[in-house]
Amino acid sequence: MRRLVVRPRVGSPLQLLLLACPFALAGYAGVRLLADDWLSVALWFVGAALVHDLVLLPLYAGADRLVARGLGMVGRREWTVFVRVPAALSGLLLLIWFPLISGQVADHYSSATTLSGDEFLSRWLLITAVLFGGSAVMLLSRSLRSLRLRRATKERPPVSH
Numbered sequence: 001m002r003r004l005v006v007r008p009r010v011g012s013p014l015q016l017l018l019l020a021c022p023f024a025l026a027g028y029a030g031v032r033l034l035a036d037d038w039l040s041v042a043l044w045f046v047g048a049a050l051v052h053d054l055v056l057l058p059l060y061a062g063a064d065r066l067v068a069r070g071l072g073m074v075g076r077r078e079w080t081v082f083v084r085v086p087a088a089l090s091g092l093l094l095l096i097w098f099p100l101i102s103g104q105v106a107d108h109y110s111s112a113t114t115l116s117g118d119e120f121l122s123r124w125l126l127i128t129a130v131l132f133g134g135s136a137v138m139l140l141s142r143s144l145r146s147l148r149l150r151r152a153t154k155e156r157p158p159v160s161h
């Protein structure tokens with residue numbers, strides 16, 4: 001009886017080098033980040049995880065359930081993804097850029113970069129509108145394609161054997 005030996009698949013040296021580069025960069029960034037004030041960084045990460053798990057996750061999970069339930073009531077539960085994706089992307093941008101969007105650090109941003117920090121709210125709103133508008137265009141395109149397919153199926157003559 002032959003025994004099948006499974007060898008791990010190893011890529012080419014170029015693939016291994018390309019895979020090692022992000023890990024090396026992350027390691028370097030971690031060492032630099034933790035070099036000065038490792039306790040504050042650790043507390044920030046723990047606090048961020050707690051805020052996400054105890055505050056943000058229930059908020060966006062509840063909002064998602066409300067949207068799914070509302071669309072389910074009108075018989076369009078499959079449209080949930082057309083709300084979910086732009087809302088998630090917009091929320092992620094808000095989370096990342098919140099200090100600048102809210103204007104809390106606009107003066108500090110202006111002094112550090114010599115650029116105005118007052119435009120972040122309008123830009124975030126514009127990006128959010130574009131995301132939801134693009135999603136609406138995709139939904140409309142899908143609905144029209146589905147309608148054309150149904151109409152073509154109804155107009156097709158029956159197959160005779």
